[in-house]
Amino acid sequence: MKHRMSNTGLFLAGLLAFVLMPLAASAEALPDLGGRKVVVVTENAYPPLQFVDPRTGERKGWEYDAMDEIAKRLNFAVEYRNASWDVMIQAVADGQYDIGMDGITINDERKAKIDFSAPYMRSEQFMLVRADETRFTDAGSFAAFSDGLIGAQPGTTPFYTTVYSVLDGNEQNPRIKLFETFGATILALISGDIDAVLTDGTAGEGYVESSGGGLKMIGGPLGSEDFGFIFAKGSDLIAPVNAAIADMKADGTLEKLTVKWFRDYKMGE
Template sequence: MKKRTLLLMLSATALLMACGKNEPAAPSAAAPAPATPAAITKIVVGLDDNFPPMGFRNEQNELVGFDIDMAREAAKRLNINAEFKPIDWNAKEAELNGKRVDVLWNGLTITEERKKNIAFTAPYMENHQIIIVTIASPIQTKADLRSKTVGAQEGSSAVGAIEKEAEVARSFKELKTFGDNITALMDLGTGRLDAVVVDEVVGRYYVAKRSSEFRVLDEHFGTEEYGVGTRLEDTELLKQLDETLASMKQDGTAARISTQWFGANVTK
């Protein structure tokens, strides 16, 4: 190649490179618009299936109960399917936040501690932690529980309510926990326990069935409120549930369901 031709080619290349440096950068592609949240079509309801009358299995092994009926009605109004999944209630927060269930709806007590990990609807029921003893028991007050063996369901609000009254709790001979309330009440009936602390809605349901064996003390371990629990980030689901529960209260549906299970309107 001739020297002159080579010089011309090098000059042209340099000119093109220089022009390239002065050209404005190509505009970057616009960021994609945030995706619209998918419509909710189904919720998996986590529950303790041994918690009558809130949620339990009948003689046909069907899931029934006050909270079951409330959840089904809410799902119907939201035009979504409700699937009911029995879980280990002591691991309820792990089940919810692990996305194995979408809501906790089974007599779930609203507490400040739980609010750190669970979002709650407005309360739909008020409850107490009552004390059940046998008909023949000499126990009349919480003070009489001194040196006695008291039972409660593991991971339940009953345990937390007892622990709040530290002086009373320290006076027990033992606080024995059980996987479910039925087992605790069975131990009470056979004399292995002196008293059982349990949700009022559950306790009175059993006492009504076995009124010749058990009675409820006038004193209790405090008042609490029930709410439906969702994951903290599921704000749209929480909003829809709140609106639906409010409409069920307003039109009398919640009162009707309550009367079917409790003989009175106990909703809040």
């Protein structure tokens, strides 16, 4: 008998398969950056990739652990900064920061402005709703539910997937409510101001776990996306960081981080 996996199981299985893929580029000896300072910017609003622990104020998450390990292997001193999503890509492109990390989907439009690292994670998108939601069960039935409202950050992959894969292709569709941060969409969902949020399994699992039974993910995946770190065009950090990512895939470090943050992790613990 075949057993159907849960959304969590499907996401974790796919993610583990991705980080275990062999890379021929895995380096025998990694570059040594001689202790240089590297400024890394993030939003701290995308658990469990990166967030601020509300109890301690400590910055935590998969991306922090991964970047700290990359810094250790390449011998650079990482300095973390915070910026909002709507300015982050341009700020990195302008050289205000050396690296950006925010669960940023690799796509051709962004490649015109900045350079990406090799993918460090693959994710799939699902609909995040309140746990008692029964009016719709997937993207198709949500589209047919004309009173339903969905929240999104403008310019993000979930926004464009909402527009073109869930709704009617109209970027000004009044059923889409725009928010400055992903966290704000979650608060609006919990309070009942909107009815759904489109999120990759990465953030969605973190919010489901931390909601105390208040949220759930529904429907099948609406497409896969690869995440990468971002750099100004032609940055001399790209090749070293790619070598470190390859090394961390080869020795199982990325797999261990995935288990830590997506299987064993619960927000607030």
